[in-house]
Structures are given as structure tokens and as C-alpha cells.
Amino acid sequence: MDTVYYLIQNMLPVSIPLLLVALGGMYSEISGVVNIALEGIMLFGAFFGALFVFFVQDSSMNPQTILLLGMLIAALAGLIYSLLLSFAAVNMKADQVITGTSLNMLIPAAILLFSRMFFNSDGITTSINFYIREVPILGQIPLLGQMFFQRTYLTVMIGFIFLIIAVIVFYKTKFGLRIRSCGEHPHAADSVGINVYKMRYAGVSISGILAGIGGFFYSVGVMDGNVSGHTGVAGFGFLALAVMIFGQWKPIKILFAALFFAFLRTLAYSISLIPILDNLGINQTYYKMLPYIATMVVLAFTSKKSRAPKAEGIPYDKSKR
Amino acid sequence: MENYIIEMLNITKKFPGIIANDNITLKLKKGEIHALLGENGAGKSTLMSVLFGLYQAENGEIRKNGKVVRINNPNDANTLGIGMVHQHFKLVEIFTVLENIILGVEPNKMGFLEKKEARKRVIELSERYGLKVDPDALIEDITVGMQQRVEILKMLYRDNEILIFDEPTAVLTPQEIKELLQIMKEFAQEGKSILFITHKLNEIMEVADRCTVLRKGKYVGTVNVKDTTKEELSKMMVGRDISFSVDKKEANVGEIVLSVKNLTVSSKTHKNNAVKNVTFDVRAGEIVCLAGIEGNGQTEFVNALTGLEKPNSGIIKLCGKDMTKSSIRQRSINGMSHIPEDRQKHGLVLDYKLEENLVLQRYWQPEFQRRGFIKFDSVRKYAEKLIKKYDIRSGQGSSTIVRSMSGGNQQKAIVAREIDKEHQLLIAVQPTRGLDVGAIEYVHKQLIKRRDAGKAVFIVSLELEEVMNVSDRILVIYEGEIVGELNPKTTTVEELGLYMSGAKRDVVKEISDAE
Numbered sequence: 156m157d158t159v160y161y162l163i164q165n166m167l168p169v170s171i172p173l174l175l176v177a178l179g180g181m182y183s184e185i186s187g188v189v190n191i192a193l194e195g196i197m198l199f200g201a202f203f204g205a206l207f208v209f210f211v212q213d214s215s216m217n218p219q220t221i222l223l224l225g226m227l228i229a230a231l232a233g234l235i236y237s238l239l240l241s242f243a244a245v246n247m248k249a250d251q252v253i254t255g256t257s258l259n260m261l262i263p264a265a266i267l268l269f270s271r272m273f274f275n276s277d278g279i280t281t282s283i284n285f286y287i288r289e290v291p292i293l294g295q296i297p298l299l300g301q302m303f304f305q306r307t308y309l310t311v312m313i314g315f316i317f318l319i320i321a322v323i324v325f326y327k328t329k330f331g332l333r334i335r336s337c338g339e340h341p342h343a344a345d346s347v348g349i350n351v352y353k354m355r356y357a358g359v360s361i362s363g364i365l366a367g368i369g370g371f372f373y374s375v376g377v378m379d380g381n382v383s384g385h386t387g388v389a390g391f392g393f394l395a396l397a398v399m400i401f402g403q404w405k406p407i408k409i410l411f412a413a414l415f416f417a418f419l420r421t422l423a424y425s426i427s428l429i430p431i432l433d434n435l436g437i438n439q440t441y442y443k444m445l446p447y448i449a450t451m452v453v454l455a456f457t458s459k460k461s462r463a464p465k466a467e468g469i470p471y472d473k474s475k476r
Numbered sequence: 477m478e479n480y481i482i483e484m485l486n487i488t489k490k491f492p493g494i495i496a497n498d499n500i501t502l503k504l505k506k507g508e509i510h511a512l513l514g515e516n517g518a519g520k521s522t523l524m525s526v527l528f529g530l531y532q533a534e535n536g537e538i539r540k541n542g543k544v545v546r547i548n549n550p551n552d553a554n555t556l557g558i559g560m561v562h563q564h565f566k567l568v569e570i571f572t573v574l575e576n577i578i579l580g581v582e583p584n585k586m587g588f589l590e591k592k593e594a595r596k597r598v599i600e601l602s603e604r605y606g607l608k609v610d611p612d613a614l615i616e617d618i619t620v621g622m623q624q625r626v627e628i629l630k631m632l633y634r635d636n637e638i639l640i641f642d643e644p645t646a647v648l649t650p651q652e653i654k655e656l657l658q659i660m661k662e663f664a665q666e667g668k669s670i671l672f673i674t675h676k677l678n679e680i681m682e683v684a685d686r687c688t689v690l691r692k693g694k695y696v697g698t699v700n701v702k703d704t705t706k707e708e709l710s711k712m713m714v715g716r717d718i719s720f721s722v723d724k725k726e727a728n729v730g731e732i733v734l735s736v737k738n739l740t741v742s743s744k745t746h747k748n749n750a751v752k753n754v755t756f757d758v759r760a761g762e763i764v765c766l767a768g769i770e771g772n773g774q775t776e777f778v779n780a781l782t783g784l785e786k787p788n789s790g791i792i793k794l795c796g797k798d799m800t801k802s803s804i805r806q807r808s809i810n811g812m813s814h815i816p817e818d819r820q821k822h823g824l825v826l827d828y829k830l831e832e833n834l835v836l837q838r839y840w841q842p843e844f845q846r847r848g849f850i851k852f853d854s855v856r857k858y859a860e861k862l863i864k865k866y867d868i869r870s871g872q873g874s875s876t877i878v879r880s881m882s883g884g885n886q887q888k889a890i891v892a893r894e895i896d897k898e899h900q901l902l903i904a905v906q907p908t909r910g911l912d913v914g915a916i917e918y919v920h921k922q923l924i925k926r927r928d929a930g931k932a933v934f935i936v937s938l939e940l941e942e943v944m945n946v947s948d949r950i951l952v953i954y955e956g957e958i959v960g961e962l963n964p965k966t967t968t969v970e971e972l973g974l975y976m977s978g979a980k981r982d983v984v985k986e987i988s989d990a991e
Contacts, residue, residue: 329582332589339569344580345530345550346530346560346562347554347566347580348549348580349580473530
């Protein structure tokens with residue numbers, strides 16, 4: 156039983172970055188813009204979040220307050236970086252995949268350069284501890300308390316709050332209805348007086364905010380607060396795209412897809428705790444490939460049925476009917 | 477001085493290269509149905525898009541009730557009470573009927589949707605005007621006719637009093653057209669003003685009070701429908717006399733050329749088969765027409781016939797040879813010519829030159845290549861021969877890039893290529909779609925010429941008039957099955973419509989193997 160608790164406690168902080176970034180990707184794509192730059196935006200957000208933590212870690216601020224402030228800074232960084240994509244994709248009508256790819260390539264290099272110049276290292280290393288041993292009161296709930304509110308991070312709870320907001324916005328609001336129409340049939344949206352350009356800016360900006368936060372939460376929950384220009388976010392931005400497709404561009408399905416990938420990753424890193432798997436004597440490295448192989452397999456099987464927003468990736472041009 | 481609710485005065489709208497609207501004036505009275513008539517490319521849709529705020533005119537002004545107004549976007553149009561049913565529906569397929577109707581004017585409390593009231597209002601409107609819809613159905617699941625009703629409800633929901641219908645009858649069955657025209661009359665009686673774009677003269681004669689005619693972007697005139705005739709209107713539209721009936725001799729039927737037996741094709745979009753157990757023959761010297769409403773399996777059937785798609789079961793024989801598993805090239809060599817449904821996607825390589833497109837079926841023959849190198853001088857000579865023979869007009873002759881040619885001339889190029897090559901069977905899918913009256917006349921003449929030359933001709937068409945005028949035999953397809961075989965001389969458009977909408981069907985007799 157302890158192993159199960161351990162797996163869940165470790166899985167959640169890993170799943171949250173995937174969840175947030177995939178939700179971000181979803182908001183961009185339902186507005187009609189393919190956001191392949193998620194990886195770069197994550198890293199950008201993580202870098203500024205960690206930089207903030209680095210500068211305030213010696214003050215007497217509460218670690219959880221630092222985390223919240225770092226989150227805001229990461230969100231802002233992600234938003235700003237995503238504006239580049241919006242500008243290229245919406246105003247300049249550029250090819251969105253190529254724009255995204257170039258945005259992805261820029262960031263790791265910039266971080267390496269910056270870190271070498273100022274820290275003489277490959278990234279930023281922080282020494283603050285965001286770990287929560289037990290949440291007061293909630294941690295005492297039998298079974299659930301141990302699963303969700305012990306040995307965890309604040310990021311998990313924040314992640315679920317964002318999920319709930321995303322679901323409500325997606326299904327219940329005027330904004331949700333309008334943004335979805337822009338990714339599906341922008342000409343229809345335009346003909347009923349919706350400003351497609353504004354909506355697409357909104358979609359990409361939300362994805363920038365969520366991806367920036369997701370990147371920071373990755374460095375908090377997975378990397379112990381560090382950011383490296385070499386390993387970056389280990390392909391989590393691209394995994395999030397897979398999670399989004401696996402989740403069929405729907406918030407709740409995306410949650411389950413994120414949990415699925417996070418579980419595989421946690422399992423792969425916890426082989427020594429599970430006697431049956433440990434006794435097989437397979438090199439641990441193979442297990443670490445699991446989430447990535449699963450991505451390929453899952454996408455191969457689901458992509459045929461998947462239904463992407465119809466107009467995604469196509470720059471909106473009024474005169475073409 | 478009469479009272480006009482909308483006046484569009486001296487409107488000029490230019491696009492790069494063409495003047496779509498050249499100094500056009502249109503005046504709409506309150507409570508009238510005003511038809512806007514013109515050929516394809518005459519500028520009707522552009523003019524209406526200017527009124528609806530999708531385009532801005534370079535010159536001219538729009539007045540409502542005598543006051544000058546500026547319409548910069550559809551929101552402005554909506555505020556002025558102008559609504560439009562577009563030719564290609566502007567509906568989001570994955571949304572429900574209700575969501576589509578409220579999109580843009582969502583009733584909400586602090587941004588949260590209030591669907592309950594909206595639903596009540598939609599149901600009320602739909603009952604009042606007999607516009608039957610299911611508010612919770614997804615657009616992708618409902619029929620084209622119902623989609624149009626959703627578009628109309630969209631206007632009513634916004635309390636629009638000036639309603640623009642852009643070729644609303646093109647996608648409907650005869651019964652649905654009747655219903656629509658009836659509803660339009662009701663609207664007019666209630667005091668709503670209607671602009672009705674069409675190129676079908678019968679419909680104008682039936683419902684319209686006045687009619688404005690455009691030709692090649694220019695204003696020709698406005699007439700009272702009561703004081704005019706179909707012939708006069710068509711002369712205004714085209715600029716010359718047009719014969720409505722297609723002249724043709726009796727068919728001289730010969731051997732079986734195409735024989736299809738129990739053909740079944742699966743669908744890519746749903747689980748059922750798109751084509752179910754279809755059996756029929758086409759003989760030399762006759763034109764057989766496959767009639768049906770769009771999306772009843774015609775596309776899949778033609779794909780299987782021409783080799784673009786594999787059938788599940790069944791046999792296709794061409795001049796007695798089994799072709800079921802043959803490649804497209806083999807079918808072509810054995811005498812199958814194909815004028816495809818989508819001429820830009822399957823008929824032409826748009827960025828190739830005209831001459832290259834004209835030899836697409838034959839470039840590998842010794843006449844045009846040696847050891848893998850194309851003999852461009854003989855290609856050009858051949859192309860120039862076809863251009864002359866079939867009157868294909870283009871800017872730079874045989875070296876024109878096909879993309880820059882007009883739709884009618886693109887179609888002529890395909891017709892020329894497919895007819896000029898050795899063939900026994902000509903398959904033409906919607907050969908006149910999107911063409912204007914003159915080009916339609918041309919294509920029909922060519923098809924009948926083929927028939928009289930003893931070839932078998934198989935047409936797939938959605939246009940009832942075309943089906944009735946051109947064919948010698950009509951097969952009706954409904955939900956992938958042949959539901960009737962009709963003789964165009966003894967049947968009526970109404971009866972054909974009943975078959976097409978599935979309201980009527982024959983038990984299709986098994987064609988016996990002993991022939």
C-alpha cells in the first residue's frame with residue numbers, strides 16, 4: 156500500500172506541468188493557432204521563475220509565497236514570449252509550425268548563454284525547499300489525505316484549480332463558445348461579428364500563461380527548483396501536445412491523459428520499489444523510455460479517430476471564402 | 477417619391493484585377509421580395525457582402541430609410557437589422573443548433589451563458605414560422621435543409637428586418653424549395669424586406685415583386701416581375717438569346733459498355749456503407765444520369781468506378797473486361813474518360829501550364845515522350861490543336877498557368893482532354909457546377925455529341941434541370957442505394973424530387989444474368 160501512496164504522491168507533481176501545458180495548447184488550438192512552441196515557452200517561464208527564486212531565496216519570505224510570486228512571474232514571461240507567436244501567426248499570417256519551431260530553438264541557447272555569462276554554469280540552481288510534508292487538516296482525511304495532501308507541492312492544488320477554471324470557461328461562458336468557433340469556422344465567427352484576430356490573440360496568450368506556469372511547476376515539482384539549458388524541460392512541451400491530442404482537445408480528457416503519462420514516468424523512476432519489475436533485471440534506462448514510447452503508440456492508435464479543430468494552423472484571411 | 481428601406485447608390489467595389497461592382501444602384505422597398513439576378517461572377521454576392529459589411533466599397537453610399545449609414549462589419553449590419561443567409565452556410569459543425577443561433581449575441585450573465593431563455597425563444601420562433609429544428613442536434617448530424625433553417629432562425633433571433641438570401645435554393649430538393657419560397661412570402665407579408673439572389677428564373681417569377689439584373693459587374697436594370705417574362709429576364713442577364721431546351725435526337729442505343737454489379741463501397745465518415753449493392757448497365761449511345769441530393773454516396777460511387785477508391789465488393793466491367801481491381805491508368809487505357817467532380821483538386825494541376833494539363837492522360841505515350849524525356853514541341857502542337865478545336869480561352873495560350881484561367885475555361889480544358897483521348901465511356905461528375913449559362917450550354921452540347929458518336933455517357937448531377945434535359949435514362953440514388961429508374965420524358969421534376977428525398981422508392985428489380 157505504501158508503494159501505491161508513493162507512486163501517487165510522486166505522480167501528481169509530474170502530471171501538473173503536463174496538464175497545464177496541454178490545457179494551454181488546447182486554448183491555442185481551439186482558437187485556431189497550432190502552438191508547437193510550448194516547449195520553448197515552458198522553458199522561458201521556468202527560467203524567469205527560477206531566476207526570481209534565486210534572487211529572493213535568502214530573504215525570510217515563506218517558500219509557498221515565493222512559489223506563488225514565481226508563478227506569476229513565469230506566467231508573465233510565458234505571456235510575453237507567446238506574443239511573438241501571436242504576432243507571427245495572426246498578424247503576419249506566417250506558417251505556425253515553422254514559427255513555433257524557431258521559438259523552441261531560441262530559448263535553450265539563450266539560457267545557456269545567459270547562465271554561462273552570469274552564473275558560470277549551465278542553468279540556475281536554487282536551494283529553496285517547496286516541499287509540503289502535510290497539509291493541515293486536509294492531510295488527515297483517511298486514504299485521500301495521504302494520497303493528495305501529504306508529501307506534495309502547492310503546485311498540485313493550483314493545477315487542479317486551473318483545470319476547474321478551464322472547464323468552466325470552455326463549456327459555460329460566452330468567451331468559450333466564441334473562441335471555439337474561431338478555431339472551427341472563423342468565417343462563421345466573423346459573420347456574426349466576432350473579432351477572429353482578437354480571439355486568436357486571446358487563445359495564444361492563455362496558452363503562453365499556462366505554459367509559462369507549467370514550465371515553472373516543472374522545475375519546482377520535477378527538478379527540485381533548478382533549470383538547465385541542456386536538459387530543458389525534457390520534451391514535456393511536446394509530451395503535452397501528445398497529451399492534448401490524446402485528450403481530444405477536451406479539458407477533462409486531457410486530465411486523464413496527463414495522469415496516464417505522469418504515471419508511466421513515475422513508474423519508470425520507481426522500479427527499485429516494485430519487486431516484480433525490479434526482479435526482471437531489465438536496465439532502468441529502458442523503463443525511462445516508457446512515457447515517450449507510450450506517446451508514439453497512443454498517438455498511432457488514436458490519431459485516426461481524433462478530431463482537431465478544423466481551422467487550426469490556417470491563418471485567417473477575410474477575403475478567402 | 478417612394479419609400480425605400482435600403483438604398484445602395486453607385487456602389488463600386490474593386491478586387492485586384494477586376495471590378496466586381498461597377499457603379500451599381502439597388503433600391504429595396506419595405507415588405508417586398510426583391511430578386512437579384514445575374515450569371516456567375518456578375519457581382520451579386522459581392523454586392524450583398526458590401527451590404528452585410530463583409531467588404532467595404534470604394535465608392536458609393538448606403539442609405540437606410542433615407543439616412544446615410546456606414547457598414548464596416550457584420551456587427552454594424554446586424555445593428556441596422558440586416559441579416560444574411562450565406563450561400564455556403566456559416567455554421568460551426570461541432571456546435572449544436574442552439575449554440576450556432578446565439579453565437580455572437582449570446583444571452584449571458586457576467587459572461588456565463590444563459591441558454592435556457594435562448595432555447596425558449598428559438599423554439600417559439602421555430603414554431604411560429606414552421607421552421608422545424610432540434611435545438612440540441614449537432615450541425616454535422618442534420619440535413620442541409622435543416623441547416624438552412626438554422627441560418628434563417630439566426631436572422632429571426634436577431635430581429636432582422638432586412639433578410640438577404642444568397643442562392644438559398646441551390647442545395648434544396650424541390651419540396652424544400654417550395655417550403656422555403658412559402659416562408660419567404662410570409663416574411664414579406666409581415667413587413668420584412670427580402671433580397672433574394674438567384675439565377676433560377678422560375679423562382680423569381682414565383683415569388684419576387686421586383687428584380688434587379690447585373691451583368692459582369694454592371695447594373696443592367698430593375699423590372700417589375702409582373703410586367704416581364706422569363707425570356708426577357710434571361711436576355712437581360714446574359715445579353716443574348718438563350719435556348720432553354722437542349723436539342724437532341726433520339727438515342728441510338730447499342731452494346732453494353734459499362735456494367736456494374738452489386739457494388740458496395742464503405743464510407744470514410746460513418747460506419748455504414750456509402751454505396752449499397754448498386755447494379756446497373758450503361759450502353760453505347762445513351763446518356764445515363766445518376767441523380768440525387770449531395771452526399772448520398774455519389775462521390776464514393778464514382779471514386780470506386782474510376783479507381784480512386786477500392787470497393788468492398790461487387791464487379792465493374794468495361795466493354796466486357798473486369799476492371800474491378802485495375803489501376804486508374806489501366807481503366808483509362810481501356811476507354812474510361814473521367815471529368816471529375818472537383819476540377820481544381822482532381823482534374824487539373826493548377827500550377828502547371830495549360831499544355832501540360834492537356835497531356836496529363838497521355839504524356840507517357842510515344843507520341844509525347846522518348847526514353848523518359850518529354851517532347852515539348854509535340855505537346856505544344858497537340859495543345860494548340862485542342863485549344864482551337866474546343867475554344868479554350870486563356871491569357872497566354874498553351875503556356876498559361878491553369879490557375880489563372882476562369883472556371884468555365886478550366887472545365888473546357890478538362891472536357892477537351894477527356895473527350896479527345898480514345899474512350900468508350902465518359903463519366904462526367906457535376907460537369908456544369910459553378911458554370912454560367914453560356915458554358916453550361918457548351919458542356920451539354922459536347923456531352924450529347926459524344927452520345928451521338930456512339931459513346932456511353934454517365935453523368936452524376938445535382939441539378940434537376942440538367943438531369944431532365946440531358947439524360948436518356950435517370951437513376952436516382954438515395955442513401956447509397958438506387959431507389960428508382962425513371963424516363964425523363966414521362967416523369968416530372970416533382971416526382972424526381974420525391975425519389976431524391978427518399979419519400980418514394982421502387983423495389984429495384986434484379987437484373988437477371990441471362991441477357
